Amino acid sequence: MKTELNKRIITSIFLLSVLIIMLFHTFVLIICLIIIGIIAWIEFYALISKIFTKNNYKDKILRFFYKALSLLYLSLLVFSIISIKSNNSELEIIVIYSIFISIMTDIGGLIVGKTFKGKKLTKISPKKTISGSLGSFLFSLLLIPFFIKFFTDYTVLEISIITLVISSTSQVGDLFISFLKRLANVKDTSDLLPGHGGILDRIDGIILSIPVGIFLFNFI
Numbered sequence: 001m002k003t004e005l006n007k008r009i010i011t012s013i014f015l016l017s018v019l020i021i022m023l024f025h026t027f028v029l030i031i032c033l034i035i036i037g038i039i040a041w042i043e044f045y046a047l048i049s050k051i052f053t054k055n056n057y058k059d060k061i062l063r064f065f066y067k068a069l070s071l072l073y074l075s076l077l078v079f080s081i082i083s084i085k086s087n088n089s090e091l092e093i094i095v096i097y098s099i100f101i102s103i104m105t106d107i108g109g110l111i112v113g114k115t116f117k118g119k120k121l122t123k124i125s126p127k128k129t130i131s132g133s134l135g136s137f138l139f140s141l142l143l144i145p146f147f148i149k150f151f152t153d154y155t156v157l158e159i160s161i162i163t164l165v166i167s168s169t170s171q172v173g174d175l176f177i178s179f180l181k182r183l184a185n186v187k188d189t190s191d192l193l194p195g196h197g198g199i200l201d202r203i204d205g206i207i208l209s210i211p212v213g214i215f216l217f218n219f220i
Contacts, residue, residue, distance in 0.1 A: 043189040050184040098213030102205040108139025140167040170205030177204035
C-alpha cells in the first residue's frame with residue numbers, strides 16, 4: 001500500500017510539473033496535447049474493444065456510435081491544436097483554464113467526499129458522493145480570482161456559470177469512463193502511469209471539459 005502511494009505521489013509531482021510547463025510554453029502545450037490525445041484515443045478504443053469482446057455485443061449501431069465518438073474527440077483535439085498554433089492566446093488560456101477546472105473538480109470531489117461522505121451520487125461509481133460533487137463545484141470556483149484578469153469581456157457571474165458548467169461536464173466525463181470500465185470489468189484503462197492507471201483515467205473529465213470550455217467561451 002505504501003509503495004503504491006509513493007508511486008502515486010511521484011507520478012502526481014511529475015504530471016503537475018508538466019502542467020506548469022504547459023502553462024508557460026505554448027509549444028509544450030501543443031506537443032503534450034498531441035501525445036495525450038493519441039494515447040487516450042488508443043486506451044479508449046482498447047476499452048471499447050474489451051466491452052464488445054467480453055459481452056459479445058453484435059450491435060453494429062452501438063459499435064459505430066463509439067467509433068464515431070472517439071473520432072469526434074480526435075477531431076476536436078486537432079481543432080484545438082490548430083487554433084492554439086495560430087497564436088490564439090485567448091484559446092490557449094481557455095484550454096488551460098478548462099484543464100485546471102477538471103483538476104480542481106477532482107481534488108474537490110476527493111477531499112470533500114472523503115471528509116463528509118454521505119449519500120452516494122450514482123451506482124456507476126460507488127465512491128462518488130453528493131457531498132463530493134458539491135465539493136467539486138466549490139473547488140472549481142476557487143480558480144476564478146486567478147483567471148478573471150484573462151476574461152475581461154465576462155462578468156464574474158458569467159464566468160462562475162461557465163465554470164460550473166465545465167465542472168459539471170468534467171464530472172460527467174469521469175462517470176462516463178467509469179461506466180465503460182465497469183462494462184469492461186477493468187480497474188484502469190492501462191498501467192502507463194504508476195499509481196494512477198492510464199492516461200484516460202487521469203483525463204476522463206478533461207476530454208469533455210476542453211471542448212465544452214471552448215464552446216462556452218466562444219459561442220455563448
